[in-house]
Amino acid sequence: MSLQEKIQNNTTGLLKSFNALNQAELAFKPSEKDWSVLECVEHIFLISEAVLKVISTPAPAEKTENNKTELFGEEKLNMLLITNRAFKVPAPDFVSPTGRFADGKDATQSINATIGTIIQHININAIEQETQTLKHPVLGAMTKTDWIHFMIAHTNRHILQIEELKK
DSSP states (O other), X not given: OOHHHHHHHHHHHHHXXXXXXXXXXXXXXXXXXXXXXXXXXXXXXXXHHHHHHHHTSOOOSSOOSOOOSOSSOHHHHHIIIIITTTOOOOOOXXXXXXXXXXXXXXXXXXXXXXXXXHHHHHHHSOGGGOOOEEEETTTEEEEHHHHHHHHHHHHHHHHHHHHHHHO
């Protein structure tokens, strides 16, 4: 399956996780320190925006010190972010929810626009062949392909959180 198909399937799963919820269900917070479904979705959107910025970074003209297209890979990122959900890192301010979305429709439109731009970028640019690394604040150096796998695994992690909030 291509990266584009994985992203699209992931986005479909995300949208299914919250699209049938009403406004009260979207805003429900089990406690003051927990995020609501809509806040989780906003965080996922902000991560997607950050990943778009990273993968849009022009590849350097000169050869990079790294010669691999993936340093982590899909499986390792899934293990770190989905299987090991006990490992938690507080979200940096730039990806913390601020109440940007009024409702699920607003969130869906924004997510679809960003994901569409990401897929379009991958269609035009051969990021799966690039070896350039860009630093993740916790995980360190990652290739652009790693960043896409990170975005998907991160979204899946929060889909699980959304499913728990819905119970």
